[in-house]
Amino acid sequence: MAQHVVPPKIYFAVFTALIVLTATTTAISFLDLGPWNTVVALGIAFLKATLVALFFMHVKYSPPLTRIVIAGGLFWLAILLALTLSDFLTRGWLAVS
Amino acid sequence: MADARAPAAAPSDASVTHAGPRDLQHHFDTMEQQRDASSLGMWVFLVTEILFFGGLFLAYTVYRSEYARAFAEASRHLDITLGTFNTVVLIVSSLTMALAVFSAATGRRRALLVLLIATMVLGGVFLGVKAVEYGHKFHDHLVPGPHFRFPGPYARQAEIFYSLYFAMTGLHAAHMIVGIGILTVLVLQARKGRYGPAYYTPVEVSGLYWHFVDIVWIFLFPLLYLIGRHIH
Amino acid sequence: MSSALVAPPESKHPVEPRVNYLNATYGVKSWLLTRDHKRIALLYLASITFFFFLGGLFALLIRLELLTPAGDLVQSQTYNKLFTMHGVIMVFFFLIPSIPAVLGNFLIPMMIGAKDLAFPRLNLLSWYIYMVGATFTLWAVVHGGVDTGWTFYTPYSTASSNTHVIATAVGIFITGFSSILTGLNFIVTIHTMRAPGLTWFRLPLFVWSHYATSLIFVLATPVIAVTLLMVAVERLFHLGIFDPRLGGDPILFQHLFWFYSHPAVYIMVLPAMGVVSELVTTFSRKNIFGYKFVAFASIGIAVLGFLVWGHHMFVSGQSVYAGMIFSLLSFLVAIPSAVKVFNWTATMYKGSISYRTPMLYAFGFIGLFTIGGLTGLFLATLGVDVHVHDTYFIVAHFHYIMVGGAIMGYLGGIHYWWPKISGKLYPEAWARFAALVIFLGFNLTFFPQFILGYLGMPRRYHAYPPEFQVLNVMSTAGASILGAGYLMPMVYLVWSMRYGKAAPANPWGSTGLEWDTPSPPPTENFAVTPVVTDEPYHYSPGEVEIVG
Numbered sequence: 001m002a003q004h005v006v007p008p009k010i011y012f013a014v015f016t017a018l019i020v021l022t023a024t025t026t027a028i029s030f031l032d033l034g035p036w037n038t039v040v041a042l043g044i045a046f047l048k049a050t051l052v053a054l055f056f057m058h059v060k061y062s063p064p065l066t067r068i069v070i071a072g073g074l075f076w077l078a079i080l081l082a083l084t085l086s087d088f089l090t091r092g093w094l095a096v097s
Numbered sequence: 098m099a100d101a102r103a104p105a106a107a108p109s110d111a112s113v114t115h116a117g118p119r120d121l122q123h124h125f126d127t128m129e130q131q132r133d134a135s136s137l138g139m140w141v142f143l144v145t146e147i148l149f150f151g152g153l154f155l156a157y158t159v160y161r162s163e164y165a166r167a168f169a170e171a172s173r174h175l176d177i178t179l180g181t182f183n184t185v186v187l188i189v190s191s192l193t194m195a196l197a198v199f200s201a202a203t204g205r206r207r208a209l210l211v212l213l214i215a216t217m218v219l220g221g222v223f224l225g226v227k228a229v230e231y232g233h234k235f236h237d238h239l240v241p242g243p244h245f246r247f248p249g250p251y252a253r254q255a256e257i258f259y260s261l262y263f264a265m266t267g268l269h270a271a272h273m274i275v276g277i278g279i280l281t282v283l284v285l286q287a288r289k290g291r292y293g294p295a296y297y298t299p300v301e302v303s304g305l306y307w308h309f310v311d312i313v314w315i316f317l318f319p320l321l322y323l324i325g326r327h328i329h
Numbered sequence: 330m331s332s333a334l335v336a337p338p339e340s341k342h343p344v345e346p347r348v349n350y351l352n353a354t355y356g357v358k359s360w361l362l363t364r365d366h367k368r369i370a371l372l373y374l375a376s377i378t379f380f381f382f383l384g385g386l387f388a389l390l391i392r393l394e395l396l397t398p399a400g401d402l403v404q405s406q407t408y409n410k411l412f413t414m415h416g417v418i419m420v421f422f423f424l425i426p427s428i429p430a431v432l433g434n435f436l437i438p439m440m441i442g443a444k445d446l447a448f449p450r451l452n453l454l455s456w457y458i459y460m461v462g463a464t465f466t467l468w469a470v471v472h473g474g475v476d477t478g479w480t481f482y483t484p485y486s487t488a489s490s491n492t493h494v495i496a497t498a499v500g501i502f503i504t505g506f507s508s509i510l511t512g513l514n515f516i517v518t519i520h521t522m523r524a525p526g527l528t529w530f531r532l533p534l535f536v537w538s539h540y541a542t543s544l545i546f547v548l549a550t551p552v553i554a555v556t557l558l559m560v561a562v563e564r565l566f567h568l569g570i571f572d573p574r575l576g577g578d579p580i581l582f583q584h585l586f587w588f589y590s591h592p593a594v595y596i597m598v599l600p601a602m603g604v605v606s607e608l609v610t611t612f613s614r615k616n617i618f619g620y621k622f623v624a625f626a627s628i629g630i631a632v633l634g635f636l637v638w639g640h641h642m643f644v645s646g647q648s649v650y651a652g653m654i655f656s657l658l659s660f661l662v663a664i665p666s667a668v669k670v671f672n673w674t675a676t677m678y679k680g681s682i683s684y685r686t687p688m689l690y691a692f693g694f695i696g697l698f699t700i701g702g703l704t705g706l707f708l709a710t711l712g713v714d715v716h717v718h719d720t721y722f723i724v725a726h727f728h729y730i731m732v733g734g735a736i737m738g739y740l741g742g743i744h745y746w747w748p749k750i751s752g753k754l755y756p757e758a759w760a761r762f763a764a765l766v767i768f769l770g771f772n773l774t775f776f777p778q779f780i781l782g783y784l785g786m787p788r789r790y791h792a793y794p795p796e797f798q799v800l801n802v803m804s805t806a807g808a809s810i811l812g813a814g815y816l817m818p819m820v821y822l823v824w825s826m827r828y829g830k831a832a833p834a835n836p837w838g839s840t841g842l843e844w845d846t847p848s849p850p851p852t853e854n855f856a857v858t859p860v861v862t863d864e865p866y867h868y869s870p871g872e873v874e875i876v877g
Contacts, residue, residue, distance in 0.1 A: 003132070005202045006195075015192045019185060026181045029323040037327065041319035049312045056195045057308045065520070066140055073144035076548045077151040079635055081158060084584045087639065087651035088159050124445035125522075126858065134447040134521040141513045145551045152555035152585050156570060159581055242566050253569065253576035260568045264559065 004061035014055045021048050120296040132298050139302040143309045146272075150313055153265045157320060160257050167254030171247070172325030174239060175262070176230060180322040183226050184314065190219035191311045198304045201287075201297035209300070210287050216307065217280045220273050227270055234259070262321055269317060272310045279303050349752065349849040364449035365852055370435035371750075372456050373426060376463065378819070380422040383470075385812060387415035392774075392805040400792035408791035409476035410492065416479030418470075421501050422463055424735055425593060428600035429511060429546075430459075432742045433539045435750060437515060439843035439850065440533050442524025442859045447517040448510075455510040462504030469493035469500065478789065480590070483571035483582040487563040495564055498557040505554045508596075512546025515539055524842070526861035530624070533841055533865055534617060537624040538603025541631035545592045545599075548635070553589035556582065580646055587638035595634040598698070598730055599627060601738020602669055605691045608741050609673045611839045612688035613680025616866040619672045626665035626672075633662040643714045652711055659709035666702055670695060685837075686760040690741030693768050697733025701726055704779065719789075722782025728775045740767070740818065747822065748832030752849040755825045759817065767814035773807025840866055 025044040029037060054060040059067065125131040161168050197212035199205075238246040239259050247255040283303055286292065292300055350367045360368055391411050394402040403411065434452065438445050446452050469475055475497045477486040486494050519540050523532070559570060560582070569575020571582040610617050617623060639647055639655030673695055682688070704726040707713050717723060747755050777800040782788075786797050793801070835844040842859055843850075 003202065005199060008196055008199055011192055011195045011199070015188065018188045018191075022181065022184050022188065025319060025323065026177065029177070029319075029326045032327040034327075038324065041323050042316075045316050045319050048315045052191060052308050052312055052315070056191050057305055062136075065137065069137070069140045069144055072548075073147040076144075076635065077147055077154070080148070080151055080155055080552065080588055083636065083639065083651070083654070084155055084159065084581075084588075085162070086654055087580070087584065087648045088162065090648040090650040093648070093650060123853075124443065124447075124449060130521055134517050137520055138448060138513060138517045141516055141547055145509050145513070145547050148548055149551035149555050152552045152559070155585065156559070156581060159578070163578075164576070241568050257569055257576050260563075260566075260570055264562065268555075268558075 004058065006055065006058065006061065010055055014051050017051055018048055128296070135298045135302055136305075139305045143305065146309060146313075150265070150268065153261065153268065154316075154320075157261050157265065160254070160261070161320075161324075164251070164254040164257070167251035168258050169325045169327070170249065170251055171255035171258035171262075172321060172323075174234075174237065175322050175325070176233065177322050179226055179230055180318055183223050184318045186219050186223045186226070187311045187314050190216045190223070191308050193219065194304045194307045198297070198301050201292045201300040202294055204294050206287070206290060206293075209292065210284065213280055213284050213287060213300075217277050217284070220277045220280070224270060224273055224277075227266060231263075234263075265317055265321070269310065269313055272313070276303075276307050276310055279306065347847070348851060349847065350852045351752070351849050353852045362453070364445070364453055366434050366438055366445050366449065366452055367750075367850065367852075369452050369456055370431050373430040373434065373459070376456075376460065377423050377426055377431065380418050380463065381815075384415055384418035384423055385815065387411050387418065388808065389812060391415060392808040394791050395793070395801045396805050398793050398795045398798050398801075400790075403791065405791055406476060409478070409789070410474035412789055413475050413478050414470055417466065417475070417497060417501065419731075420479055420593070420597075421504055422459075422466065424597045424731060425508060426459065426511075427597075427735070427739050428604065428742060429515070429539060429542055429596075430456075430507075432535075432604065432739075432746060433515060433542075433600060434511070436746065436843055437518060437536060437539060438522070439846065439854050440536050440841060441519065441522060441527055442842050442855060442861065443518065443522040444853045444855065444858075446514045447522060448514050451510050452514055455507045455514070458510070459504050459507035462500045462502070462507065465496050465500030465503060467500075469496040472496075480586060481557070481560060481582075482586075483560065483563075483579045484573065484577075487560055488567075488572055488574075495561045498561045502554050502557045502561075505550045505557075508546045508550045509554075512543035512550070515543040516547065519543075524859050524861055530621065531861055531863070531865055532624075533603075534606035534620070534623055534627070535600075535603040538599045538606070538627045541627040542596050542599045542603075544628075544631050545596050545634065549589040549592040549596075552585060553593075556585040556589070559585075580642065583642050583645055583647075584638070587641045588635075591638040591641065592631070592634045594727070594730065595630055597735045598738075599630060601694060601735045601742075602627070604738045604742035604745070605673060605694050606669075607839075607841070608687045608691040608745055609676050610866045610868065611745070611837050612683050612685060612691070613677045614683075614838075614868045615676055615680040616864075616868060617672065618675035618678075619668075620865065622668055623672050626668045629665035630662065633658065633665065637662055637709075640709055640714070643711055644718050656709055656711050660706065663702060663706055663709075666698075670699055670702075684761075686755075686757060686764055687741045687745035689761060689764040689768075690737045690744065693737040693764070693771075694734055694741065697729050697737065697771070701729030701734055704729065717782055719787055720782035721778040721786045721788055724788050725775045725778035725782060728778070733771055733775070737767075740764070743818070743822070745837070746843075747825070748836045749843060749846075749848050749850065751822075751826055751829070752832055753825045753829030754832045754836065755818075755829060756821050759821045763814055763817035763821070766810060766817065770807050770809075770811030770814050774804050774811050775807070777801070777803045777807075840868065 021044050025041055028040055028044075031037075033040065053070070059070065121128055122131060125134065193212045193215040197209055197216060200209035200212055234240055238244055241256045241260045241263065245256050245259070246252075249255075280303065283292075283300060286299070350365055360372065363369060363372075390403070391408070394400065394408060394411070400408065434446070469492075472493055475490070475492045475494055477490050477492070477494060481494070481498065519532075519536060562568065563570055563572070569577040571577045571579050573579060606617060606623060637655055637659040639651055640659045643652050643656075673691075704722070708717065708723065708726060744755060744760055747753070781797055781800050781804075784797065786793050832848040834847050836848075837844075840863070842855075842861070845859065846854055
């Protein structure tokens with residue numbers, strides 16, 4: 001596997017996007033969107049993280065195993081969150097005397 | 098089968114041609130195998146870090162869902178300007194780190210040194226700002242423990258928010274400090290001309306670590322700083 | 330590539346051996362600063378053996394106390410410390426590292442035709458990290474121990490206990506990184522350093538099971554690490570993350586704790602299953618039945634094992650809906666384990682079975698693991714668990730798996746690979762006798778505990794109603810026999826290092842790359858990287874004479 005060298009102009013483009021997204025997320029937090037504030041904030045965070053991963057961390061140019069490893073980590077975090085929340089979010093469902 | 102003690106025969110891959118024997122560890126057969134192993138190793142390590150921080154993210158998620166209002170009120174006392182500034186600082190540091198890897202890969206030795214040092218300085222700035230923020234919290238009696246004071250009915254839940262704030266940003270800061278330590282080692286090695294197009298794996302995998310720590314902050318920032326603007 | 334007929338055994342006092350990994354360099358520094366995975370395996374062997382006997386000492390004290398219904402040997406506070414230290418030491422400092430750190434470290438590079446693991450220095454660091462963590466915990470033991478149970482439930486551990494919780498938690502936290510780095514090393518090694526021709530489906534099942542175990546190492550251990558960190562911080566700064574009086578939820582701790590600790594039990598049993606796959610094939614002289622099923626079952630156990638942790642929390646106050654989900658998932662995880670048991674059995678069918686010591690341990694594993702596993706299904710059933718939770722039924726269940734399963738797998742593996750590791754043959758008659766003593770002692774210790782638990786005797790109590798005494802006495806008698814049984818291999822294995830017959834390269838006539846090297850192997854394992862063309866376990870019954 002030859003090593004891929006990413007040209008700096010891509011880094012600068014990603015950097016610009018990241019700064020714009022940061023400014024956006026801070027600005028949007030001042031608008032009252034109700035529950036959507038959280039959704040938008042996390043959505044922007046995921047987008048930023050994806051850009052950092054794909055370009056700064058070279059995931060875009062990495063072998064499939066790298067993506068499987070990352071997906072695995074995220075999936076396992078999701079298991080931890082989902083199954084634990086399955087407890088906390090359903091506690092009130094059954095009326096217990 | 099090639100005797101692994103001798104350097105690998107040079108195929109058309111230019112990165113191998115100039116690799117000296119000292120760069121190829123004896124238990125690997127080729128530089129490529131060594132590189133693949135190092136890279137996979139760092140990625141697997143980063144997965145462990147996802148789960149390590151993940152425990153705290155879980156605690157945050159559970160209590161945020163239970164104490165939404167208290168958390169929002171508590172979050173208001175964080176300085177959104179400093180938080181945003183720090184986010185930008187880390188993003189710049191990721192840029193300098195990525196450019197440092199590029200410099201190593203293309204043999205730009207001086208640029209490599211400058212960029213590594215710039216990354217370290219930016220990391221230091223981040224930590225400095227965090228220290229200032231922690232100082233403010235101490236001043237405002239928002240450090241959990243016997244001196245914690247929070248006006249209103251949500252004091253206990255706000256204390257949980259701040260416990261998580263300090264735990265999560267503290268753990269993150271500890272990772273930054275380690276990262277700066279790693280960069281120090283890289284700088285010392287880079288000064289000796291250790292890294293070039295044939296061998297720069299340590300710079301690359303250290304970059305992966307640094308970017309990961311940036312990504313953690315990318316999530317910490319909105320979760321801790323941006324949820325308190327509107328209380329419902 | 331199996332060897333043909335092997336050379337006759339050498340004389341009792343072998344001539345000076347050729348250079349191998351044991352004698353290549355001399356001196357304490359050459360061992361403490363080694364990068365050789367085989368030497369690191371032996372460093373671990375020494376450490377975990379020490380902790381095994383320390384944990385066993387606590388078990389002995391527990392069983393002595395339980396000889397009589399009254400709590401008369403020790404105070405209840407002390408008893409709490411005894412079962413806590415027993416659990417902490419056996420789980421974290423013996424069982425979790427045991428097979429992976431000793432046999433995995435020693436064998437994985439050899440089984441894949443490599444000279445070492447991917448990161449030899451990290452491997453040595455893993456051992457040092459283990460030792461540092463162990464030192465913290467030993468410090469705590471010597472200074473009065475911990476009394477929270479190995480489970481560290483909050484808020485007792487964070488707010489009320491007066492014992493050395495932080496030191497112990499820090500010790501386990503540190504040692505956890507030893508696990509994480511070992512798992513990382515194995516994963517990278519297996520992905521990147523397999524010999525030419527060694528495709529994934531030509532790997533020995535021992536390697537598959539260690540790969541699956543390593544997935545658990547890297548995904549689960551960080552969570553217990555951060556959780557124990559939170560416990561230490563909460564205790565130190567009087568926080569309330571897990572304290573209901575301060576707005577926290579103790580069940581959150583339990584979720585975090587068991588997210589690791591359930592997969593941890595698969596860390597403890599999967600490597601033993603890998604050993605059993607090797608033993609069953611060798612000593613039936615037959616290819617494994619359903620290789621791919623067994624390989625995928627290892628991965629299946631690792632993955633499904635992450636989805637079931639709430640079955641430890643059925644009566645904790647967890648939502649009953651979550652309980653139902655965890656119960657269903659717990660039934661599912663039994664399936665890949667059962668697949669393995671069926672496939673081992675089918676492997677033995679019409680095989681040419683020889684009852685050497687390793688095979689005796691394999692039989693022991695299969696039978697006892699089956700009992701332990703089936704009782705696990707009882708516990709996965711919500712209604713039954715409500716009745717037997719926190720009783721001796723649970724204690725019996727997990728000891729059947731951990732001791733009847735994992736430790737038997739460990740001993741089977743130690744005996745099987747002993748000729749390769751030490752270059753000597755252990756005395757077969759004594760070894761068989763010890764295996765028998767261990768099997769009998771084990772069952773006498775733990776079977777009565779199923780009955781005790783079902784009848785209602787709670788765990789972690791040092792006093793009990795007099796009608797339970799007979800069963801308790803049986804259990805203690807069994808424990809003494811078991812202890813004696815464990816001492817025997819200590820004696821004869823050490824004896825064999827000096828006085829045992831010299832072992833040939835392949836005393837069992839096994840397939841597998843590790844048997845292509847001399848016993849003991851040279852430091853670099855293979856002078857030339859082998860090329861693999863055979864399928865695994867390509868046995869033909871009756872062709873090879875077993876010399877060992």
